[in-house]
Amino acid sequence: MNDIWRMIGQRLLFxxxxxxxxxxxxxxxxxxxxxxxxxxxxGQSATEETLAALRDQLGLNDxxxxxxxxxxxxxxxxxxxxxxxxxxxxxxxxxxRLGNTLFLAxxxxxxxxxxxxxxGVLAAxxxxxxxxxxxxxxxxTAISIPEFFVAYILVLFLAQSGLFPSMVRITGxxxxxxxxxxxxxxxxxxxxxxxxxxxxxxxxxxxxxxxNPYIEMARLKGxxxxxxxxxxxxxxxxxxxINVVALNLAYLITGVVVVEVVFVYPGLGQLMVDAVTNRxxxxxxxxxxxxxxxxxxxxxxxxxxxxxxxxxxxxxx
Amino acid sequence: xxxLLAVIIGLALFFAxxxxxRATLRGLAPAHLVPTFRDxxxxxxxxxxxxxxxxxxxxxAPVLAPFGESEVMGAQYLPWxxxxxxxxxxxxxxxxxxxxxxxxxxxxxxxxxxxxxxxxGTVLGIWAALVGGWLDQTLSRIVDALMAIPALIxxxxxxxxxxxxxxxxxxxxxxxxxxxxxxxxxSVAQGIVVMDYxxxxxxRGEGMWRLIRREILPNAMAxxxxxxxxxxxxxxxxxxxxxxxxxxxxxxxxxxxxxxxxNATLITFGDVTPLLPAGAIALxxxxxxxxxxxxxxxxxxxxx
Numbered sequence: 001m002n003d004i005w006r007m008i009g010q011r012l013l014f015x016x017x018x019x020x021x022x023x024x025x026x027x028x029x030x031x032x033x034x035x036x037x038x039x040x041x042x043g044q045s046a047t048e049e050t051l052a053a054l055r056d057q058l059g060l061n062d063x064x065x066x067x068x069x070x071x072x073x074x075x076x077x078x079x080x081x082x083x084x085x086x087x088x089x090x091x092x093x094x095x096x097r098l099g100n101t102l103f104l105a106x107x108x109x110x111x112x113x114x115x116x117x118x119x120g121v122l123a124a125x126x127x128x129x130x131x132x133x134x135x136x137x138x139x140x141t142a143i144s145i146p147e148f149f150v151a152y153i154l155v156l157f158l159a160q161s162g163l164f165p166s167m168v169r170i171t172g173x174x175x176x177x178x179x180x181x182x183x184x185x186x187x188x189x190x191x192x193x194x195x196x197x198x199x200x201x202x203x204x205x206x207x208x209x210x211x212n213p214y215i216e217m218a219r220l221k222g223x224x225x226x227x228x229x230x231x232x233x234x235x236x237x238x239x240x241x242i243n244v245v246a247l248n249l250a251y252l253i254t255g256v257v258v259v260e261v262v263f264v265y266p267g268l269g270q271l272m273v274d275a276v277t278n279r280x281x282x283x284x285x286x287x288x289x290x291x292x293x294x295x296x297x298x299x300x301x302x303x304x305x306x307x308x309x310x311x312x313x314x315x316x317x
Numbered sequence: 318x319x320x321l322l323a324v325i326i327g328l329a330l331f332f333a334x335x336x337x338x339r340a341t342l343r344g345l346a347p348a349h350l351v352p353t354f355r356d357x358x359x360x361x362x363x364x365x366x367x368x369x370x371x372x373x374x375x376x377x378a379p380v381l382a383p384f385g386e387s388e389v390m391g392a393q394y395l396p397w398x399x400x401x402x403x404x405x406x407x408x409x410x411x412x413x414x415x416x417x418x419x420x421x422x423x424x425x426x427x428x429x430x431x432x433x434x435x436x437x438g439t440v441l442g443i444w445a446a447l448v449g450g451w452l453d454q455t456l457s458r459i460v461d462a463l464m465a466i467p468a469l470i471x472x473x474x475x476x477x478x479x480x481x482x483x484x485x486x487x488x489x490x491x492x493x494x495x496x497x498x499x500x501x502x503x504s505v506a507q508g509i510v511v512m513d514y515x516x517x518x519x520x521r522g523e524g525m526w527r528l529i530r531r532e533i534l535p536n537a538m539a540x541x542x543x544x545x546x547x548x549x550x551x552x553x554x555x556x557x558x559x560x561x562x563x564x565x566x567x568x569x570x571x572x573x574x575x576x577x578x579x580n581a582t583l584i585t586f587g588d589v590t591p592l593l594p595a596g597a598i599a600l601x602x603x604x605x606x607x608x609x610x611x612x613x614x615x616x617x618x619x620x621x
Contacts, residue, residue, distance in 0.1 A: 021462045029474055137360070140610060144602035146554050148561050148577055149595035152584050160587050254469040258558050262581075272470075273562050276477045284477045291470045 008304055015300040022292045023075075026285050027068050071285075080286035085278040090286050093271060098290065100170060101260070101267035104183055105252045108190035113245055116195040120202025120241075125229055127207060139196035147255055151189040151262040159185060168265045186263045190255055194248040201244035205237040239306035246302030250295045335359040338366035357611060364607030371601055375421040382414040387569035394583065397590075404590055407579050412590060418571035419594060424601065426487060426566065427553040433491040434552065435545055438498025443529050443537070445499075446506035457503070460496045468493050472555065473564070481564045490555055494548055501544050505537045539616045546609035550602045557598050573598050 038054040039046065054060075059067055074081065080090035123132045159166035168182045206229060209215060218228045234241075257269035264270070268287050275283035339362035342354040354362075374381060383400065384390060387410060395405040403412035445453040463471070472489050479485040509515065510533065518532050559565035560574030568575055573594035580591040 018465050022465050025462055025466060026474060029478055032478065140606050141599075141603050144550060144554075144606045145599040146557050146561070146574075146595060146602075148558070148574075149592070149599050152577070152581065152592055152595060155584050156587065156589065156592070160585060166585055250467065254467040257469060257473075258561065261562055272473060273564070276473050276481070276562075276564055279477050279480065281477055284474055288466065288470050288474045292466045295467050296465065 004308060007307060011300055011303055015296055018296050019293060022296065023072055023289060024068070026288050026292070027071055028064075030281060030285075031064055075286065075289065081282045083275070083280055083283050085275070085280040085283070090283055093283065094268065094286060094290070097266055097268045097271055100265065101256055101269065103179065104186055104190070104256055104260070104265065104267060105249070107180070107183055107187040108194070108252055109249055111187060112191040112195045112198065112248070115191070116198035117202055117241070119195070120199040121206065121229060121234065123199065123203040124206035124210075124233070125225055127203070132203075135196075135199065139200045142192065142196035145193075147189060147193055147258045148262050150192050151186070151259055154185050154189055154192075155262075166263065168263050170266055183265070186256075186259045186265055189259050189262075190252055193255055194251060198244055198248050202237070202241050205240040205244075206233045209233045209236050236310070238309040242302050242306040242309060246298050250298045253291055253294050253298075331363055332359065334366050335363035338362045338369075353615075360607040361611035364604035364611075367600060367604035368608065371420055371424060371604075374417055375424050378417050378421040382417040384411045384414045386414065386418045386571050388414070394580075403593065406576070412593070415571040415576060416573075416594060416597065419573045419576060419597070422566060422570055423557065423560070423573045423598070424553070426483065427549065427556050430487045430491045430556065431494070431545065431549045431552045433487065434494035434548065435498055435541075437491065438495035439502040439534075439541060440529065441495070442499040442502025443506040443533050444525070446503045446510050447525065447528060447533070449510075453503075456499070460499050463493075463496045464500070468551075469555065469558070472559065476559070476564055481567070483566055483570075486556065486559065486565050490552055490559075494552055494555075498544065498548060502537065502541065505540050506533055509533050509536050543609050543613050543616065546605050546612070550605050550609075553598065553602060 038051045038058065038060060042050060042054060059070070062070075071081075078091055080094065082088065083090050083093060086093070119135065123135050126132055155166045158164050164185050165182050166185065168186065170179060170182070174182070210233060215228060215232055218232045219225075223231070256265075256267060257272060259265070260267045260269035261273055268290065272284060272287045274280075275287070336359070339354065339357060339359070342357075342362065342365070343351060346354050383402075389409045390401065390405055390411050391409050393405060393407055393409045395401050395409070397404050401411050401413070403416065406412055406415065441456060445456045466474075472493050475489040475492070476485065479489065515528070515532055518528055523532070556565055557574035560572050561578050563575065563578065566572035566575060568579065576594040577591050583591050
């Protein structure tokens, strides 16, 4: 038990270090500009006074490390500053939308993970069958298709006939059931985009194990193929499966950006795209930090879970 | 019923194009390549044919297109009828023309970006593996830090800072993807730099550049070529996604991503026209993936 806690502690520390580096990169990116951020934002025609005012407002007169420190400590307390485009506190803008985006990502995960794991196990069970080959071609195709293509095809077939709404409007009075119904198409789009990859990797992880002597032993005992796969192969394939699930959930986090725009979903992705268009750097930095933290956190959880699932990983030197 | 018909026609086209291109390739190929093409799967020959068609269309765009790239022809959203075979768009520009020019712009920009990412990533990766020590450590840690941020999010951040123009789009995507290429190039090169012939070449007094170009690159080619195909797909999808979001290639330049966005309202009325550019994007990435899959399969020496 102690080993597990020590391992989790180690990973946590490492995750924190990664987050620190990420925050430096996100903040430092603005320092890359050859010229002055204020001039870049206001354009060539800006007068000296407005430039000075903006520099003052952005705190550009302070040295970079000091600005970084102020930004980070404020961000840790939930204060991301004020949006330049809307003049509202970023925390207010982000707050409600973060919940919506998390809801969408979890919704898509709840649909895609069971589907892809089941299909993956079946493909491994019936390997080299028509089902397996077709799923391989489909997976390759699904990975190559842009998200907005999938989204619009769904709109064409499911929304145009009035079955599901093609736009998501979430207000304070929306019930949970309504929200599930309204977000079905965006969630389905995300599901279709990530399922193929997860399924292929699940299949590969299981098939890799099938040549092992203990699988042969189980077969010789007269176990049914399904039982061999479920009882003997899947538990040993958990580590790679967990990793690929985490990778795809992390992909969901960035995938939401495009899907949210298609369905006018009031989430962080939409906000980020608007902010990029307006070059509202403070907002973009805040959202990038949130997305990146979620990404790091997911990888951290996957790392811990896959280590726990396979005790041999814990004792490698 | 219509859907079923579309699927059947699609499959028939796939087999026809695949078989035809395999037969042609076998006929035209030099003698030592004939077995390669004879054994290629249908998916790969289909992919090669599609890629070839895209290249031809983008090179001959001004000849093939019936009208000018951003010429406003008439009323907006005209239905599919001659002379506007695929109708017109939001501003009354001919859809077919813009699709054809889109091949040139979108694919061209994606190709240039991938090539740039590749040159930078490969040279730095091999250089790091060759020199080792602090240079390798510094470069690798920087790349690790950059890769810890999801690619799309990082590109959005950089686009905010540098502004959204085609040039900054190319540079930003190339920078983000170069980190991924660097990783692969470095790990491939690490296996090569410990070989005896590299030692011999060093003792011969070959310079850094010559070592990279003459000794390491030829031996690292196979995985790098496959990676180029995959990377192209990612870059192509990323550029299309950004253009779709209104942050990439801007109108009036014809581009598939922004064409989908501009005409998206038609979809809610059951018109499939805006799906054509999206389909064009999907078809090319699928084709490239098929070919890469075949190459990887061949390189790994796997037999069914």
